[in-house]
Amino acid sequence: MGQLTTIEKLEILADAAKYDASCASSGTAKKNSIGGKGIGSTEGMGICHAYAPDGRCISLLKVLLTNHCIFDCHYCINRKSSDVRRARFTPQEVVDLTLSFYRRNYIEGLFLSSGIIKSSNHTMEQMVETARILREEHDFRGYIHLKTIPEADPELVYQAGLYADRVSINVELPTDAGLTRLAPDKNARQIEGAMGEVKSSIIENKDARKRFKHAPRFAPAGQSTQMIVGADTASDADIVGKASRLYDGFGLRRVYYSAFSPIPDASAVLPLKRPPLIREHRLYQSDWLMRFYGYSSREVMQATGTDGMLPLDIDPKLAWALNFRENFPLDVNRAPREMLLRVPGLGVRAVNRIIAARRHHLLRLDDVAKLTVSIAKVRPFLVAADWRPTMLTDRSDLRSLLAPRQEQLELFAA
Amino acid sequence: MTALQHVKLGAYYVVTLPEPDDFDFWRERARALVQSDVPPDRVAWVEPGGSGNLFSHGERRMPVPDVTAPQVRASRAFVTLAKNAILHTDAERFALLYRLLWRHQANPRIMEDKTDGDVRRIDELARIVRRDSHKMHAFVRFRLVEESDEEEAGEHYVAWFEPEHHILRANAGFFMRRFANMKWSILTPRGSLHWDGKVMEEGPPAQRSDAPVGDPAEDLWRKYYASTFNPSRLKIGAMLKEMPKKYWKNMPEASLIPELVAGAQARESAMVAAGEIKDEARPDTLAAIEKALQTCRRCPIAELGTNPVMGEGLLDAPLMIVGEQPGDQEDVQGRPFVGPAGQLLDMHLAQAGIDRQGAYVTNTVKHFKYVMRGKRRLHQSPTAKEIDSCRWWVDSERALVKPRLVLALGASAARGVLGRTVSISRARGVPKMLDDGSELWITAHPSYLLRLEGPAREEQEKLFTADLAAVAARLTELVA
Numbered sequence: 001m002g003q004l005t006t007i008e009k010l011e012i013l014a015d016a017a018k019y020d021a022s023c024a025s026s027g028t029a030k031k032n033s034i035g036g037k038g039i040g041s042t043e044g045m046g047i048c049h050a051y052a053p054d055g056r057c058i059s060l061l062k063v064l065l066t067n068h069c070i071f072d073c074h075y076c077i078n079r080k081s082s083d084v085r086r087a088r089f090t091p092q093e094v095v096d097l098t099l100s101f102y103r104r105n106y107i108e109g110l111f112l113s114s115g116i117i118k119s120s121n122h123t124m125e126q127m128v129e130t131a132r133i134l135r136e137e138h139d140f141r142g143y144i145h146l147k148t149i150p151e152a153d154p155e156l157v158y159q160a161g162l163y164a165d166r167v168s169i170n171v172e173l174p175t176d177a178g179l180t181r182l183a184p185d186k187n188a189r190q191i192e193g194a195m196g197e198v199k200s201s202i203i204e205n206k207d208a209r210k211r212f213k214h215a216p217r218f219a220p221a222g223q224s225t226q227m228i229v230g231a232d233t234a235s236d237a238d239i240v241g242k243a244s245r246l247y248d249g250f251g252l253r254r255v256y257y258s259a260f261s262p263i264p265d266a267s268a269v270l271p272l273k274r275p276p277l278i279r280e281h282r283l284y285q286s287d288w289l290m291r292f293y294g295y296s297s298r299e300v301m302q303a304t305g306t307d308g309m310l311p312l313d314i315d316p317k318l319a320w321a322l323n324f325r326e327n328f329p330l331d332v333n334r335a336p337r338e339m340l341l342r343v344p345g346l347g348v349r350a351v352n353r354i355i356a357a358r359r360h361h362l363l364r365l366d367d368v369a370k371l372t373v374s375i376a377k378v379r380p381f382l383v384a385a386d387w388r389p390t391m392l393t394d395r396s397d398l399r400s401l402l403a404p405r406q407e408q409l410e411l412f413a414a
Numbered sequence: 415m416t417a418l419q420h421v422k423l424g425a426y427y428v429v430t431l432p433e434p435d436d437f438d439f440w441r442e443r444a445r446a447l448v449q450s451d452v453p454p455d456r457v458a459w460v461e462p463g464g465s466g467n468l469f470s471h472g473e474r475r476m477p478v479p480d481v482t483a484p485q486v487r488a489s490r491a492f493v494t495l496a497k498n499a500i501l502h503t504d505a506e507r508f509a510l511l512y513r514l515l516w517r518h519q520a521n522p523r524i525m526e527d528k529t530d531g532d533v534r535r536i537d538e539l540a541r542i543v544r545r546d547s548h549k550m551h552a553f554v555r556f557r558l559v560e561e562s563d564e565e566e567a568g569e570h571y572v573a574w575f576e577p578e579h580h581i582l583r584a585n586a587g588f589f590m591r592r593f594a595n596m597k598w599s600i601l602t603p604r605g606s607l608h609w610d611g612k613v614m615e616e617g618p619p620a621q622r623s624d625a626p627v628g629d630p631a632e633d634l635w636r637k638y639y640a641s642t643f644n645p646s647r648l649k650i651g652a653m654l655k656e657m658p659k660k661y662w663k664n665m666p667e668a669s670l671i672p673e674l675v676a677g678a679q680a681r682e683s684a685m686v687a688a689g690e691i692k693d694e695a696r697p698d699t700l701a702a703i704e705k706a707l708q709t710c711r712r713c714p715i716a717e718l719g720t721n722p723v724m725g726e727g728l729l730d731a732p733l734m735i736v737g738e739q740p741g742d743q744e745d746v747q748g749r750p751f752v753g754p755a756g757q758l759l760d761m762h763l764a765q766a767g768i769d770r771q772g773a774y775v776t777n778t779v780k781h782f783k784y785v786m787r788g789k790r791r792l793h794q795s796p797t798a799k800e801i802d803s804c805r806w807w808v809d810s811e812r813a814l815v816k817p818r819l820v821l822a823l824g825a826s827a828a829r830g831v832l833g834r835t836v837s838i839s840r841a842r843g844v845p846k847m848l849d850d851g852s853e854l855w856i857t858a859h860p861s862y863l864l865r866l867e868g869p870a871r872e873e874q875e876k877l878f879t880a881d882l883a884a885v886a887a888r889l890t891e892l893v894a
Contacts, residue, residue, distance in 0.1 A: 007637050014641035032591035041592040047552050048656065050667055052643035053675050055652025062642060100631050101638075103571060103596060104556045259647075277647060356526040367529040374789075 004087050010097065012087040016067040016078050017113055021226055021256040023048075025059045025108035025143040028165040028221035038139030039102060040109070042165065047108050060111040060145060061098055065089050065126055069115030073172070073183040075231045075260060078115045088117075091130035098134060102142055109143030109165070110134070116149060124152035124160070131163035143221075150186070150194035157194060158218075161201055166221035166253070169194050174242045178232035195250045198223050202251070222253035229280055231260040235308030236279070237301045240286055244297030247290070257283045282310040289317060292348055293341045314399065318344040321381060322399055328381040329389050332368055333358050344402070345377035377402060427452060428474050430460040431508065435580040437500050444512050445486045449479030454516050459508030488518055491525040492536075499539035501546075501580045510535055546579045551588055553661050556598060557629040571598040574625035574664055582607060586614055601625050632666040639667040645678035650714055675714065696810045700729065703810050707780055712803040715781040715796065720745045725776025725811050732893050733768065733885075734817035735759075736808060738826040738859055739779035742791050750775050755861040759823070762860070766882035768889070774815045778822075778830030779804045793861075801829050818852055818892045819845075821885055824859030842881055845888070853888070857881035 004012075026046030033039050048057035066088035067078040077084060098110045112130055116123050127146055134140040146164040148157045161167050169191055173179045176188045198219065205218035225246060227239065234242075243255040259280040286303070289295040303319040304310050311319050321328060321344045330339055332354060340351045353371045357363060365387040369375035380389045380398060429443050440459075447457055488496075496511050504510075514532050517524050527533055556571035571593070582600070586607050589600065599608045601620035608615045653671075662668035697703045707722040716722075723740035726749060735751075743753030751759055763770050778801055784791040796804070808830050812820070822828040828836045831854055832846070838858055845853040858881075863874055 007634055010634060011637050011641045014638050018642045018644050033594040034591055035594075037595060039593050039596055041588075043588070043591075045548075047548070049552050050639060050665065051653040051657040052639065053650055053653050053671055053678065054644045054647045055649030056644070057656070058639065058642060061638065097634065101635060103593070104558070104629065104631055104635070105554050105573070106635050353528040357528050360523070360527045363529070370529045370534065 006093060006097070009087040009089055009093070010063070012085050013063045013065075013067060013089060016084070016115075017062045017064045017111075019077065019258060020062060020111070020113060020147070021258040022145070022168065022224060022254065023057050023059045023062060023111065024145075024166075024221075024224075024254065026221075027253060028143060029217060031141045033139070033141050036139045036141060038141065039099070040141030042108070042141070042143050049106055049108065059108045060143065061101055061107045061109070062111040062113075063089070063094065063097075065091070065094065065112060065114035065123070065130065066117055067115045068117045070118075071116055071183070071185040073186065075172075075182055075228055091126055091133055094130050095133045095138065098142075099138060099140065102140070107142075109140075109145070111145040111147075113147035114149075116151075120149045120151035121153050121156060124149050124156040128156060128159045128163065131160065135163050145221075148194065148198070150191045152194075154194070154197050157197060158201055161198060161205075161219040162216055164219055166224060167198055167219050168224045168226070169198070170226045171195075171242075171246065172226075172228060173232055174227050174229075174234040174239045175232065178234060182231060192250075195223065195225070195246075195252075199250045223250070224252055224254040224256060226256040226258055228260050229257050229283060235304070236283060236286070236310045237304045237308035239283060240290075240297050240300050240304075243287060244290060244300075255287060257287075276312060278312050279310075282312060282316060286310060286316045289320075293317070294338050295320070295342075314402065315344070317342070318399075318402060325398075329383045330381060331383045332363050333385065343378055343381045345374055345381075346372060425452075425477075426456050426458070427477070428458045428460060429476075429508075430474075431462055434461055434503075435501050435583055437497050440500060440508060440511065443476065444515050446476055446479050447512070448486045448515060448519060449483035450477035452477060454509065454513040457509070457512060459512065461505060461508075486515070486519070487522050488515055489522060489525050492518060495525070495536050495540040497584075498543040498547075499536050501543045501584055502539040503579050504539060507539060510539070543579050543581060546577055547581045547585050547588075549661065550575060550577055550581060550585055553657075553665055554589070554600060555665055557626040558631070559626050568597060571596060572625055573598070573600045574620070574622050575600055575602050576664065577602055577604065580604060583616070590614060629666075636667050636670055640670055640674060643674055643678075645674070645681050648675065648678045648714070648717055650675060650717055679711065679714065696813055698814075700724070700811070700814055703807060703814075707807065710780065710807070712806070713796075713800040715779065715783045715800055718781065718783065720782040720784070721748060722780040723748055723750055723777060723782070724780070725750060725774055727774030727776075727815075728772060729774075729815060731772060731774040731815055732818045733773040733889055734812065734815055734820045735770075735773050735775045736820060736822045736827040736831060737775070737777045738824050738861075739777050739793075739796055740782045741793055741861075742782065742784070744777075745782040750777050754864060755859065758860040758864060762878060762882055765879065766886045768882065768886050774811070774817060776808065776811055778808055778827045780807055796826055798829065798835065801826055802833070805830050805833065812850070812852075816850070816852075819885065819889055820848065820852055820854045822854060822856045824862065827859070828854075828856045842877070843884060853892075855881070855885050855888070857885075 024046055025042070026044065028042045030043055032041035046059055048059050050058040052058060064078070066086070067084065068086050068088060069078045069080055072080040094110070094112065101107045102109070112127055114123050114127055131144050131146060134144065144164045145166045145168065146160045148160050148167050148169050150169050157167070171191055172183055172186065179186055179188050201218050202222060205215065208215040209217070227242070229239065239257070246252050246255055257280050259277055286300045289300055290297060299320065300316060302323060303316040310316050321342065327339070327342065330343060332340070337351060337355055340346055340354060341348065350372045354363065354368065357367065357371065362385040365375070365379070365384045368378065368382065368384055372378055379387070380402070382389070427447065432439055492514060499507055499511060510532060514524070514536060517532070524530065525533055528537065554573045554575045556573045559570045559572055561568060561570050582602055582605050589598065589607070590609055593609070595611055597610050599606060601624055603619050606617035606620045608617055662671070697706055704724040707724060710716055710722060723744050737751060740750060741753045741755065744750055744756070750756070760770060779796045782791070783794045783796055783800070785794055786792070820831055822831050825835060825838055828838070828841065831848070836856065838856060841856040842858070845855050848854050858874060858878055863871060863878060866874055
């Protein structure tokens with residue numbers, strides 16, 4: 001086999017990296033290239049430079065250093081026993097690609113991950129070297145996300161955090177049993193151990209920066225992780241519980257969910273059917289409830305059915321409200337913020353606007369309509385100056401009144 | 415009240431902005447006008463190049479506020495929004511901002527009331543401008559020009575971009591901070607920016623032909639774009655929402671989108687075909703067709719998430735009526751021709767003496783194709799390609815029902831049966847022989863009649879009635 005050209009390697013290694021869900025470039029420290037030698041800036045808000053036809057944002061150059069791997073995780077397209085084309089970038093090649101794309105304003109930065117070659121330490125060294133060349137030799141001030149390898153030496157993971165805006169370690173599967181079965185070379189304790197180390201480095205660094213202004217930054221955009229949904233039998237309640245423990249235990253910025261998608265050359269251990277994409281969406285919605293709406297993981301689990309799964313036809317917030325109808329209707333002119341946030345159909349923005357506007361005058365239903373996306377959806381749960389939902393929350397068919405139409409038909413068809 | 419002494423009672427002021435995005439100029443004039451007690455309906459704000467003679471009777475000299483006039487108050491929220499809103503192309507924006515500033519003096523917390531019409535409007539303008547700016551940060555694409563002049567030697571990155579609003583100058587800082595040590599230019603139809611690593615210069619409006627046409631790195635970028643796309647989760651709507659087609663022409667990767675989508679659909683249908691039925695083996699019952707339709711992903715319409723609507727009627731019906739596609743009502747009820755067009759069709763069929771119960775009624779395209787307009791799902795005509803993808807199903811139905819006569823309603827239906835586009839006005843009233851020996855009659859779609867009014871509608875209704883009468887007569891002959 002002859003040498004692969006850069007474009008061929010890019011094709012293989014970008015294709016192999018696309019199953020990582022995260023492409024975020026937000027929430028890092030502000031920096032720019034004024035006064036420097038190179039290029040790059042991060043100003044808080046992430047930027048999606050393009051969207052692929054799968055609807056996902058393309059913000060970073062997301063590639064693997066190599067898709068050769070000594071591990072044999074069943075869900076992974078790059079596992080040892082898989083029959084895919086293999087390729088390998090040198091750190092310099094990744095650096096050149098990143099800079100070339102960045103100069104043309106195609107990307108916000110680099111998201112580098114890798115299959116494991118030779119040893120975990122060797123692989124991690126190569127990834128850190130890539131980030132080092134970008135930061136030190138080219139004074140690159142754009143965004144860098146490094147996927148770290150939990151089995152690598154903690155010192156190397158620490159190095160990664162000094163160059164990267166964000167580091168992440170994938171927990172891969174929501175249950176330990178699933179991990180043992182599908183990723184025999186990985187170890188849940190080791191993954192969580194590495195996440196714990198990163199967490200304490202981030203905390204120590206924050207502390208150091210309070211005392212020494214010029215202490216080097218460590219992963220200013222924090223750490224994140226990813227779980228594969230639908231490859232094992234874990235229920236939504238299991239997943240939400242796991243995510244919540246991760247948020248609390250490791251101070252994660254984000255837990256990403258990736259619906260297991262049937263990969264070419266799949267392992268026989270895996271289910272053939274892919275989970276409905278809507279399941280991933282419902283899990284993200286529950287994630288939002290915990291992060292921005294003040295729900296505890298226990299409350300999100302109250303929205304699941306007896307099988308521990310979130311309903312697919314309605315969102316988890318509506319499911320929760322239907323299970324706890326005694327809390328509604330709420331008076332839009334008096335109810336406290338944290339309760340208004342629980343009204344299905346009211347987002348954080350709408351609630352803030354309601355609270356600001358009601359200082360000026362009593363809100364009528366058409367005032368609320370101006371502040372929300374869909375008045376029909378929120379109306380049954382609210383009392384306004386000129387509106388009281390008669391018995392609506394007592395109706396047994398409320399769920400079907402509020403469920404989106406097409407799903408409703410599927411229910412009837414079943 | 416002293417300020418009033420300086421204002422001619424009932425005077426009408428005209429303020430012409432030097433630049434369409436000059437917030438400081440607007441602020442200075444607005445402040446003086448408020449201090450001179452000039453109400454909003456006595457001021458006309460004119461854009462540079464705007465029609466001045468419309469307001470030729472207006473006073474062009476500014477009133478001089480009294481030194482004792484109170485300070486003009488404006489909340490921080492207002493100033494932040496106003497700085498963005500003034501970049502909008504809406505000609506009313508200056509007046510809107512002045513009206514809000516005026517109302518601020520009586521109610522300094524007015525910006526908190528998001529139910530107020532003016533507050534909502536400024537929010538809206540600022541939101542649109544922020545989005546335009548954000549899309550500019552995202553979608554500007556530089557192309558490398560190697561310069562070989564003795565003094566200018568080096569790399570120069572040049573972009574052509576078409577912002578919708580007056581956002582160029584406001585976003586110069588973003589690109590300067592990001593590409594501080596790079597020589598770059600952004601050319602737009604509203605003006606241009608040039609940064610040489612030290613100094614920012616503004617230039618005149620440019621044309622697309624002033625920008626370079628290609629860049630060797632674009633092949634790599636396109637390869638990356640294609641490879642990072644996951645074809646097993648096609649979500650065209652989500653892509654279009656964030657990256658509307660208007661931006662595509664200046665993005666090198668966008669030219670790949672049609673082929674990526676087509677490839678993903680081919681892949682999906684290959685998977686469906688492998689899992690369910692082969693194209694060669696037609697389903698042998700109507701129930702099998704109905705079942706297979708549930709997983710049909712032959713065309714992007716299915717991605718909209720609507721339900722396939724199967725044909726209905728007698729298995730051995732002599733007449734098959736083919737429409738275009740299910741509408742909103744049909745999608746909800748899961749039956750063909752039950753919406754407004756269906757009711758009109760029923761009326762005409764009854765008039766012509768054709769029994770709908772004795773016919774097989776179906777659609778060329780099985781899914782409802784729509785775009786959201788506010789809360790309504792607005793019908794969209796299927797493309798020729800979509801009709802051709804769906805033809806497989808109509809053909810399968812025809813193979814089972816074996817009608818003696820097929821009545822195609824509208825051009826889409828005609829294409830769905832014939833496989834090529836015909837003109838209704840030329841094809842109507844003349845039967846065509848189909849491969850299986852049955853006859854194809856073509857007429858207009860009833861929804862076409864619904865869209866017409868007055869004499870045009872009367873005329874078309876007559877033609878439609880005549881067509882149905884001819885079909886009824888021919889059907890009697892065939893069945894007899």
